[in-house]
Amino acid sequence: MAKELIIVLDFGGQYNQLIARRVRDLGVYAEVYPSSIGLEKIKELDPKGIIFTGGPQSVYKEESQHIDPEIFNMGYPILGICYGAQLIAYELGGKVATAPVSEYGRTEIIVDANAAGLKDLSSSTIMWMSHTDYISEVPEGFAITAHTANCPIAAMENAERGVYAVQFHPEVQHSVEGNKVLYNFVYGACKCAGDWKMDTFIAEQIEKIRAKVGNGKVLLALSGGVDSSVAAGLMSRAIGKQLTCVFVDHGLMRKNEGDEVESIFGKNGQFDLNFIRVNAGPEYFEKLKGIEEPEKKRKIIGEQFIRVFEREAKKIGAVDFLCQGTIYPDVIESGLGKSAVIKSHHNVGGLPDTVDFKEIIEPLRLLFKDEVRKVGLELGLPEYLVFRQPFPGPGLGIRIIGEVTPEKVQIVQDADFIYREEIAKAGLDRKISQYFAGLSNMRSVGVMGDFRTYDYAVVLRAVETDDFMTAVASEIPFAVLQTVMNRIINEVKGVNRVIYDLTSKPPGTIEFE
Ligand code: XMP
Numbered sequence: 001m002a003k004e005l006i007i008v009l010d011f012g013g014q015y016n017q018l019i020a021r022r023v024r025d026l027g028v029y030a031e032v033y034p035s036s037i038g039l040e041k042i043k044e045l046d047p048k049g050i051i052f053t054g055g056p057q058s059v060y061k062e063e064s065q066h067i068d069p070e071i072f073n074m075g076y077p078i079l080g081i082c083y084g085a086q087l088i089a090y091e092l093g094g095k096v097a098t099a100p101v102s103e104y105g106r107t108e109i110i111v112d113a114n115a116a117g118l119k120d121l122s123s124s125t126i127m128w129m130s131h132t133d134y135i136s137e138v139p140e141g142f143a144i145t146a147h148t149a150n151c152p153i154a155a156m157e158n159a160e161r162g163v164y165a166v167q168f169h170p171e172v173q174h175s176v177e178g179n180k181v182l183y184n185f186v187y188g189a190c191k192c193a194g195d196w197k198m199d200t201f202i203a204e205q206i207e208k209i210r211a212k213v214g215n216g217k218v219l220l221a222l223s224g225g226v227d228s229s230v231a232a233g234l235m236s237r238a239i240g241k242q243l244t245c246v247f248v249d250h251g252l253m254r255k256n257e258g259d260e261v262e263s264i265f266g267k268n269g270q271f272d273l274n275f276i277r278v279n280a281g282p283e284y285f286e287k288l289k290g291i292e293e294p295e296k297k298r299k300i301i302g303e304q305f306i307r308v309f310e311r312e313a314k315k316i317g318a319v320d321f322l323c324q325g326t327i328y329p330d331v332i333e334s335g336l337g338k339s340a341v342i343k344s345h346h347n348v349g350g351l352p353d354t355v356d357f358k359e360i361i362e363p364l365r366l367l368f369k370d371e372v373r374k375v376g377l378e379l380g381l382p383e384y385l386v387f388r389q390p391f392p393g394p395g396l397g398i399r400i401i402g403e404v405t406p407e408k409v410q411i412v413q414d415a416d417f418i419y420r421e422e423i424a425k426a427g428l429d430r431k432i433s434q435y436f437a438g439l440s441n442m443r444s445v446g447v448m449g450d451f452r453t454y455d456y457a458v459v460l461r462a463v464e465t466d467d468f469m470t471a472v473a474s475e476i477p478f479a480v481l482q483t484v485m486n487r488i489i490n491e492v493k494g495v496n497r498v499i500y501d502l503t504s505k506p507p508g509t510i511e512f513e
Pocket of ligand 1: 390391392393394434468505508509510511512513
């Protein structure tokens, strides 16, 4: 079990979970707590060190979040970042003022060679800045350890007291040597040994889940995606058959995907749990007959999901908990608190109003996607699942433009399978952010073996993106595209044309509908 804990005190900045996550990456468990947590609770948690995050406020405003200065006398090493740095200066008798020049983004930092908190950094290094206030005078006992062209105190420390402050953001990717700053704090100032790994997280979560669930029953809607699969694996390790997973196969999955999910979680799979697969394809196709309008299709698919899930849940009866694979980015995207639930329900189609349960369990709530993947691998889930492409809840239903029919689904499944196979062969499968084949609703004339054809056009899509909000088309080597085209035309019946979609987002979206 992890003994070492770094507390990240949240002063309202945007990168708070990222700070915790960077510290975890260094092998020390870190968790974010509200800045109002109180000294008693901190004592109880007994951390190895405390990090104050950034925040949008100004320390001089009364309504800003402050901290009981007694915290500096408790003997815990403290690192302040941005607002956190200014707060340290303010509380310990230094001065904070509005900077004559605000700094945003990439900034060159000049580092003092003797700085304990900035040990092993280059004398000049690039860090990410984002501030309008700055420390104008250090508190007594503090040394200035870094500056920039516009910021005379970019870092300060009182190593004897174990208090460090940096105006820049060491946690963001663009801060080239930011990790060293966190490393120096965690291993230097806090003297951590680094006892945290994914297997520790799993062991701890399993204990927590067991303590919470007791003898209760848990229901989980398994989509076959990374998050719900990892949640299912983790829950099964913790409570075995007290967990029931309902997998609604809407017939709009990619080729073989339904069977793959069953082979992992079903009767002969590696996990101990109750697994129910509902082959709901026919009822989905029935509802989708003749429907062309994208929003209508999405709505029908979502509603149908609820109906099928509800039917299965009724058979199971009342459960104590509903488990969801909500991960941290979902929590951010939907705002904090209750709304977090809405997004993940939206992902699976919208659940809880219709299902009888007492409480929600979200065992992955604090993890980022790549951490979830690590947990998945640690649990023994196959790589093809753990590194699975993002796949929308409505499935191939929104990758087929216009009416969805079993025949069209078959075409997309086969074409997409070939596309994925060739992309993997070319070694591009983990390099491209997202790629898939879809079906245009267009048919055109072609010629095959001296005969006229009048068949569908498959559209290949591949995009590069960091956040899926904006994207550009991937530059897939032409030879790879040609191989994919040849194979699709030769192997997939009903297709006589293959098109590569060059549209970026915006104006296009990543999916077709
Ligand atoms: P768009 O098409 O909006 O897609 O550019 C952005 C990302 O979101 C995925 N996506 C969905 N995911 N339910 C989901 O869980 C949905 O209804 C949905 N629609 C789009 C899409 O695959 C891409 O990664």
